[in-house]
Amino acid sequence: MKKAGWSYGLLIWVVGVAAVWFGNQYGLWYVALIAGMLMGLFVQGAWRAFVLAWLISLGGWGFELLWQSLYEPIGRAASAVAGMMGLPVSQGGVVIALTLILAFLFGTAGAWFGVALRRLLSTVFTLT
């Protein structure tokens, strides 16, 4: 039973990461937020929903960067963008961190809203 839960979770994660990654290719940055909401709404257990949302949003954005770094000078890109933002060029890590924090926030906010909505709806429907 536990094994099935893990497999189920893994499947959701893979599908979620793929959806976020695919969305990003078309500029749909908010897919990470939507994925978080869906986790919150449909995954049982708030913490489980949050963890899945984080893994999906961070995976969708982070793996993309990791994948690109195999072929492109992502470190230099981060430094260049830092310079353009008025930061020292040595602060490229800040740009990478900002990107991942943003993904994390999308996952968090989405999952929070999904969980809150699910709880509210369950309470309202229980009352009626």
Added chain:
Amino acid sequence: MKTRIWLRWANAAAALLAVTGLTYLAANGVGPLPALGPTFNPGTGVWTVASGARLPTSETLRTPGLNDPVQITFDKNGTAYIHAKTNHDLFFAIGYLHAKFRLFQMDLMRRQGEGLLSQVVGPAALSSDKFEDQLGILRTAQLEWRQMSANSPARQALLAYSQGVNDVIAKDTATGRLPVLFKLLGYQPKLWTPVDSLVVQGIMTQTLDFSTGPLDYALMVKSLGYRRTMSWFPILPPDRQHPYDPGPYTYGGIAPIEAPVGVSAGEAKAVATVIKRFKSLPKTALHHGSNSNNWAVNGPKSATGQAMLAGDPHLNQTLPSIWYQISGSAPGYHFSGVSIPGLPMILIGHNRHIAWSLTNVQNQATLFYAEKTSPKHPDAYFWNGAWRPMKVIHDVIPVKNAPSVHLNVDLTVQGPIMTQNGQTLAVDWMGALPSPDLASLLGIVKSHNFTQFRNALRNWHAPSQNFVYADNRGNIGLISAGYYPLVKHGDPWLPLSGTGRDDVIGTIPYRNVPQVYNPPSHMVFSANQREVGNQYPYYIGTTWNFFTNGYRADEIYQYLSTHNHMTMNNFAALQNSTHDYLASLIVPKLLAALRNQPLTTRQRQAQTLLAHWNGDMNANSAAASIWWTFWTTYLHDTFGPWWHAYHVPTALDSDLVIGPGQAPFDEDLEAWTLHDPTNPAFNLPGGAKRTAAEVMRGAFAQTVRSLSAKLGAVPNKWLWERVHFRAFPSLAQISSLGYPKHGAGGDQWTVDAADGGMVSTAGPSWRMIVAWGTGAEGVYPGGQSENPLSPWYKNQIPAWWNGRYYPLLTSAQVRQSPYHPTWTLKP
């Protein structure tokens, strides 16, 4: 239970608030923060700067706007070789390439000209936008576009070019591959139009041609008085110069200008207001002494007997560079040279028969008019005996993160009003008149001989340029094409009366503008010196703010006139020469003034360094530092007391600051030192008498003191590279994207010019040599791509810095090289 329900409602509301807030921030940004979602999205955000830096590979690209397939081959430096089957496809491909490699630069240039910078960078650019709206580059561009006939080659070129640009804009917008700065600034470029190209042409004209000379004169006349101002800043230079067209001249009357042309306390106040506004403009808004060289030789001057040509336009040196190098072939065109992103043709280069390059003529092209107004006639001005209503144009400037600004631009017959503070001052600028420059360029590129070349330039109006010419039949020439405004009455170097009395009545006829063809000296050259001698029968400008001091031209003249059988190496040596012509005249006088004088040990060491110096402003020369510091001090010690006594407003107008490079200061002091060492200007305003030798000795002592304080006690270690630098800043003014300052040789008037002060940011923006029968080569300080991660971002800087060149190859030669990726654009 109720509490639990309320808590859940509150939790859901808080979560909704968080999601909404985050979504808003991510979608729209706030304050200086861009929209975070699209900006940092790894798929289409700023991270694409990495993949966008990839060098081209051979591939086929679908481009629906073409008639036939086009091949674009790249060499190892990124120079693009276009092979098209129709002229339409050639211009389409140029637009495509410019947009692929320089789209942000193009957008920035059109925004500057159209007064739309504030829309993307915020209120900081408002002064520039207001100025451009008033000056009216966009209005001129729109007029030029309307005046082009439907089937004119220039119109067809602009349309095809725009199609090529827009193909890239559409594709890159759809795929999220726009240049990174669009993403950080949070906007997408609008589609390119032919008017945008004409605006870019206008911005270049403004950079080269719009000057504040009459305003500077007005301030000087107010403080120094008319007589002293005109004595020190005369129309004709006081020193011996080398005009390229020595005459004889004929007076050919006045030719019409092909479009309607339309110092009191009050004037001075108005002038001050305009000058204050100009101070807040971007560096490229006004002409600020970035100048150029070009020359050509034939016959015995050339090793092969064939004609040779050299050109190095001096402009602000930025990353990306102003230039994009291309070579093109189509049924009507075969050329190689450098283009400006935004314009569909090369400006400098060669075809199969002729080669050409440009320098700025520097004639007076900007006139200011003090309009007569009255409270009894609001919104009107007095002109030709009657009160006329000003034409008012209402404009709205969108401003990022701030309310839009509404602006009314008042127009008189002379031009737009620049201020109404104290006096209504209008500007009549030749660059505001339509100038079919593109048609001229297309004509040049198709020319086979000088007659065709000269005819192609007949309608070139602004910016006035010295076009040097050399062809494959051994002919050379030089012609200074453009408008030279002539006024009915008045001193055009000062603000004129706007009542109609002093209006522009025409220009110098084309047959009478400075020009030479196959002169007996077998050489032609221009370096922004006054093109003609003192007998020339037309007014073309004064020594102040228009022509340079002529020392580069003197150096070029000296080199070319003393060398025969020159090769490309000779031309390269001259283009990279850091020999200071003025130093070779003045240093002997300084040494003479120091002879038999009591000197300190350090002064004697400095004197010895100068005595053994050859005048080369080499980076490793200590004498160069001594000379330059001396000349700067000598200028200050001569003019400074007068400036102080007469309160010349240098804080208001930085052009009035005493220093090297302001032509009449250098020319006066040179002429007085050499031929008039007791000129009253050396005296102090209080009456104390001084001679040139006395002032020189004082300046020398001050030089040694100041260099000791700055560079230490050992004169041998006062190397020029410790005080003089070159840097190539980023066009977007982002310091990390620029090329940082490095110690460098040269100065403002060496042939290898370093303009812009002790940290020079202007100079040879492209060096080209064409030797018919031998080959052609060129280099510029930058690279073909504006992407800072691209290997082609600044790859040509080391070669440029070290005086090396790259061959300008033919398409066939490129295809034989090991690296020649080719794009095949298919309709």
